Amino acid sequence: MxxxxxxxxxxxxxxxxxxxxxxxxxxxxxxxxxxxxxxxxxxxxxxxxxxxxxxxxxxxxxxxxxxxxxxxxxxxxxxxxxxxxxxxxxxxxxxxxxxxxxxxxxxxxxxxxxxxxxxxxxxxxxxxxxxxxxxxxxxxxxxxxxxxxxxxxxxxxxxxxxxxxxNSEDWGKRDYDRPFVDPGIGMLPPKVARMLVNIAVAAISYQSSAIRQEKLGQNSSKGFTILDPFCGMGTVVAEALMIGTHVVASDIAAEMVNKSRKNIEWLKSAYPKTQDLESRFLVSDAVHVSDQLKKNTMDAVVTEPFMGALFEKKGAQLYQKNKLVTLSHIKNTIKGLEKLFIGCFKNWYQVLKPEGVIVITLPEITIAHHTIFVKSVIDNCEKLGYTPVIGPLTYARPEAVVRRQVYVFKKIFNS
Structure with missing residues (x-):
């Protein structure tokens, strides 16, 4: 041993x-x-x-x-x-x-x-x-x-x-040396993105034993395709390519899709091992991404979705776009996010393979000693066609207003 x-x-x-x-x-x-x-x-x-x-x-x-x-x-x-x-x-x-x-x-x-x-x-x-x-x-x-x-x-x-x-320098290279970086949009750090992608690959229960037994240096994720429907600057997409999966990246903003594409072009130049992997880019809102994809073709959805406008903390008070944030405002924000996420889950069901998985960060917001979460997404996941298999796993900085809660959902396939 x-x-x-x-x-x-x-x-x-x-x-x-x-x-x-x-x-x-x-x-x-x-x-x-x-x-x-x-x-x-x-x-x-x-x-x-x-x-x-x-x-x-x-x-x-x-x-x-x-x-x-x-x-x-x-x-x-x-x-x-x-x-x-x-x-x-x-x-x-x-x-x-x-x-x-x-x-x-x-x-x-x-x-x-x-x-x-x-x-x-x-x-x-x-x-x-x-x-x-x-x-x-x-x-x-x-x-x-x-x-x-x-x-x-x-x-x-x-x-x-x-x-x-x-190798902190290599991680920093992918974070800061790529053409487009914008900390102002609340990006997921590359290390966290890598963790989500690795968890997704592990959760795909129908991967073949031959693939599981491949040596680490020979691309143990070969053949998988991962979709990020909130691709932003392409952080999740990049880390998925780094472990050997094919990727599809989409975003509602054409500007984000273009920046993601440019970042991935840089990645493939900087890391030759990613050059032969397929990467597709689509302009689409996350609730309708299935309109541009074939059914049952994605092994996993790995994403950090839109979590609302960024907060600014001034003393004990929170502001969004220079406006004071109240508990009532946060509750309304959460309701809107719940509606968005439920719509996404319905749509993603169509493109996921049987027993495909969703690995997603969901927001948990704390204000005035109150913690508010997108609870209805969890409560209704089985009605939407999924079983929760992992989560919540917390990722947050100590004083963060919005805490990321990582969940893994497996598609319930009815043949």
């Missing part, structure tokens, strides 16, 4: 759902266990994981580490002995990160380790976190640091060695 630690991003439940989905999609025999620090999970597999390919595939995993051993002692010399159970040589540059509520004396531990090792004739240097107790991924990557993790696990600790870290 092989034991790993996955360090997840901020939306722990969403990140964990993506991880489980990808491992299932790729045919791994595994078990997963939550650890005390909420961003850490332990994965046990029957065969070694392709860490480099996995970190590239996953949007919600920050680091992948291989477990060395459990320990009850954080004495520096004991830690050296523990690490040497898996390593025959000590790295030239090592770093320490801790995942625990306890404030560990990382500088003291590292300094003593360096002194002990130098007494043995081992030349080494160490790097420590500037803030908190975790080294940033870019530091590990850029400074070629061999990072050792100290993870709280009940009364003991798990010691692990980081094998791969998320």
């Amino acid at each position: 092989h034991d790993y630690i996955f360090i997840l991003g901020n939306a722990h439940d969403l990140c964990r759902e993506e991880l489980v989905g990808v491992l299932k999609t790729l045919g791994f025999d595994f078990s997963i266990q939550k650890l005390y620090p909420p961003q850490c999970v332990q994965v046990t597999v029957t065969q070694p994981l392709p860490e480099e390919a996995l970190i590239e595939r996953l949007g919600g995993t920050v680091k992948i580490a291989e477990i060395i051993a459990p320990t009850s002692s954080l004495d520096p010399q004991d830690l050296i002995a523990t690490i040497r159970k898996k390593r025959t040589t000590w790295p030239k540059t090592f770093g320490l990160s801790a995942f625990t509520d306890k404030k560990l004396p990382l500088p003291k531990i590292a300094a003593v380790q360096k002194k002990v090792l130098e007494a043995e004739g081992v030349a080494t240097r160490y790097v420590l976190p500037r803030e908190g107790q975790e080294l940033r991924s870019i530091v590990v990557q850029k400074q070629a640091v061999t990072e050792f993790l100290i993870i709280e696990n009940n009364a003991d600790f798990i010691i692990a060695e980081t094998k791969e870290v998320q």
